[in-house]
Amino acid sequence: MTPQLQQAIRLLQLSTIELQLEIQQALESNMMLELDEGGEAEQPEPYTDLDKPREEEEEVVAAPEIPDDIPEELPVDSAWEDIYDGSVSGGQDSSNDIPVFENQRSEDGSLRNHLLWQLNLTQLGEKDRLIAIAIIDALDDDGYLGAGIADIRESVKNELDIEADEVDAILHLVQAMDPPGVAARDLRECLLLQLAQCDPGTPWLGQARELVANHLQLLAAHDFTQLQRRLKVSQDDLQHIIALIQNMNPRPAAHIQETRTEYIVPDVYVRKERGAWKVELNTDSFPRLKINTDYASMIRRADTSADNVSLRNHLQEARWFIKSLQSRNETLLRVATCIVERQRAFLEYGEEAMKPLILHDIAGALGLHESTISRVTTRKYMHTPRGIFELKYFFSSHVATDQGDACSSTAIRAFIKKFIGEESRRKPLSDNKIAEMLSRQGILVARRTIAKYRETLAIPPSNERKRLV
Numbered sequence: 275m276t277p278q279l280q281q282a283i284r285l286l287q288l289s290t291i292e293l294q295l296e297i298q299q300a301l302e303s304n305m306m307l308e309l310d311e312g313g314e315a316e317q318p319e320p321y322t323d324l325d326k327p328r329e330e331e332e333e334v335v336a337a338p339e340i341p342d343d344i345p346e347e348l349p350v351d352s353a354w355e356d357i358y359d360g361s362v363s364g365g366q367d368s369s370n371d372i373p374v375f376e377n378q379r380s381e382d383g384s385l386r387n388h389l390l391w392q393l394n395l396t397q398l399g400e401k402d403r404l405i406a407i408a409i410i411d412a413l414d415d416d417g418y419l420g421a422g423i424a425d426i427r428e429s430v431k432n433e434l435d436i437e438a439d440e441v442d443a444i445l446h447l448v449q450a451m452d453p454p455g456v457a458a459r460d461l462r463e464c465l466l467l468q469l470a471q472c473d474p475g476t477p478w479l480g481q482a483r484e485l486v487a488n489h490l491q492l493l494a495a496h497d498f499t500q501l502q503r504r505l506k507v508s509q510d511d512l513q514h515i516i517a518l519i520q521n522m523n524p525r526p527a528a529h530i531q532e533t534r535t536e537y538i539v540p541d542v543y544v545r546k547e548r549g550a551w552k553v554e555l556n557t558d559s560f561p562r563l564k565i566n567t568d569y570a571s572m573i574r575r576a577d578t579s580a581d582n583v584s585l586r587n588h589l590q591e592a593r594w595f596i597k598s599l600q601s602r603n604e605t606l607l608r609v610a611t612c613i614v615e616r617q618r619a620f621l622e623y624g625e626e627a628m629k630p631l632i633l634h635d636i637a638g639a640l641g642l643h644e645s646t647i648s649r650v651t652t653r654k655y656m657h658t659p660r661g662i663f664e665l666k667y668f669f670s671s672h673v674a675t676d677q678g679d680a681c682s683s684t685a686i687r688a689f690i691k692k693f694i695g696e697e698s699r700r701k702p703l704s705d706n707k708i709a710e711m712l713s714r715q716g717i718l719v720a721r722r723t724i725a726k727y728r729e730t731l732a733i734p735p736s737n738e739r740k741r742l743v
Contacts, residue, residue, distance in 0.1 A: 282598040286605060286646070289653035290539045290559045297560060297599075306585075306592035310564040385417060385456075385527045386410055392451045401434055405444040409457060417456040417527030418464070419445070455526035462490050468522045481505055482518045493519070496740040540657035542610040542665075544621065551621060553611045555603055556657070563596050565589065602650075605642070609650050612636050613668050620668070621658060625688035630672030630680045673719055681717050687727045689717070694733055699741035 288296060301307050389410045398406065408430050412421040421429075426441045448457045454471045458464035465486045472479055485493060485505060492501050493516070502512050543554045573585045613636065619627035633644045633651075640647075651665035672680035693711055697703045703711075705724040712719050725735075733739075 278594045278598065281594060282601050283649070285598050285602045287649040287652060290541055290556075290655075293560055293602075297563065300595055301563075304588050304592050304595070305569050306566050306588045307563050307595065308566045310562040385413060385415070385530045388530050389413075389448065389451055389456070396447070401436070402440075402444055402447075404430055404434060405436065405441055406448055409441075409445055409448050413457060413527070415527065416525040417453065417458070417530075419457045419459050422459075453523070453526040453530060455523060458526075461524055462486060464524065464526060465490075465519065465522050468526070469519075476518070478511070478515045478518050481507060481511075481515045485515055486519060494738075496737060498740075538655050538662055540662055541606060541654045542656045544610075544614055544656055544658045546621075546659070551614050551618060553607065553614050555607055560599075563592075563599065565592055565596075605646065606650055606654060608640055609636060609642075609647060610656060610665065612639050613656075613665060617668050621660065624660065626685050626692070628668075628670065628682040628684040628688070630682040631669050632671070633669060673717060673723075683727070686712065686717060686719060686723075687731055689715075690724065690727055691731060691733070694728075694739070697739075699739075702736040702739040704736045 285293065285296065301309070390407070393403065393406055393410070405426070408426050409419065412419055412426065412429075414420050423438050423441050423445070426445075427436060427438065430436065445457060449467055451457075454468040455464040456467075458467055466483065469479065469483050469486065485501065489501055489504055492504070498509070498512060502509060505512065505515070507515065539559050540556050541559065543556055545552055545554075569585065570589055573589065574582055613631070614621065616631055616635070617629055619629060633647045636642075637644045637647045651669070654665045655662050656665055656668075667684075670682045670684040672682060673686060689712060690708055693703060693708055705721045705728065708724050708728075709719050709721050712724075728735075
């Protein structure tokens with residue numbers, strides 16, 4: 275492959291964020307490239323023939339002769355710091371002096387620091403403090419203690435000679451900290467720790483403790499009849515007891531652990547205008563580039579000096595880079611337009627109307643290779659009236675219907691989600707029942723296929739979806 279083709283393929287598979295970094299690096303390394311800040315960005319034609327060779331641009335005309343008596347160092351009235359502040363722009367408006375604090379990481383948001391802060395407020399000896407730190411270090415992201423008492427003793431044996439009772443006493447101290455339920459060794463202990471911190475006057479608190487302590491497996495199996503018999507309560511009372519338990523947090527530290535918001539920048543916008551769907555590139559996600567005419571005018575045709583050859587090489591690389599960007603944008607727009615044409619029913623009616631589509635279909639329609647379609651649809655996003663989707667979302671396998679047509683697997687998952695959302699909580703639908711309901715609509719799906727799709731939707735089986743009301 276030629277260097278130009280290799281560069282075009284590499285740019286094609288980059289995400290929007292990666293492409294912005296690539297453009298920034300090209301601007302910093304190639305003097306011939308500069309930002310084109312004038313005018314609106316032009317939309318490439320959706321069906322431009324990308325394989326057609328482009329005509330080479332005319333060679334740059336030599337600039338007027340530059341006098342030879344220019345001194346090596348010229349006086350300037352500005353310093354480097356006046357122009358470059360040493361920071362990299364992150365897309366923030368330069369006219370706005372307010373700093374952006376969003377997405378900046380802070381160590382104060384971790385569970386460990388949250389517990390150590392509480393530990394510093396506790397009057398403990400040096401030995402007990404070391405044990406508490408060892409316990410805190412053994413907690414996972416959800417706040418559970420993943421190590422046993424023996425493991426904690428082993429981790430501090432080089433510094434302390436302690437007994438298991440000492441570790442257990444400090445463990446109870448850590449478990450009394452915020453958030454409630456932290457440092458529990460299993461779900462049962464986590465729920466009991468949280469129930470222990472409830473107001474003693476809370477209704478059904480005693481029965482909730484008994485249920486969690488002795489009958490948690492029955493609750494997990496949704497065996498409500500046996501729970502009523504064991505707790506000696508009515509169905510309405512059991513409903514209140516379960517509601518109290520469900521108010522507890524099975525992942526006590528999940529809201530404390532630091533999470534970083536990841537923003538999705540759409541590459542393509544899709545909207546409906548006058549009854550027709552229109553596809554446009556998001557030109558705001560990457561800057562427009564052009565050749566720096568000042569440096570290009572320094573090139574002389576007959577000059578073979580090292581400086582002139584370097585300028586020519588930079589100019590050629592700049593042209594290749596701009597053409598590769600244009601090729602990427604044209605290919606992305608062509609593929610997005612073809613996807614919208616094939617999935618127009620989804621845009622009109624939703625997931626249940628999704629059509630089966632594979633990479634080969636788009637590749638054949640556009641005359642491109644499947645690998646090209648795979649690259650251009652990976653980590654590229656489309657903004658539609660129904661939300662933002664990765665381009666790969668619109669591709670799915672097909673399932674046969676009794677009418678000889680095909681139904682998309684995405685549509686089948688949408689039907690499954692709809693059926694389960696409308697089911698009776700007392701008598702949830704089994705996988706066989708869902709298969710029968712789909713067959714009435716002409717979609718032939720086996721029970722094991724329903725189970726596979728249901729699992730991909732993170733929907734539990736029917737026995738775990740059963741509720742009292």
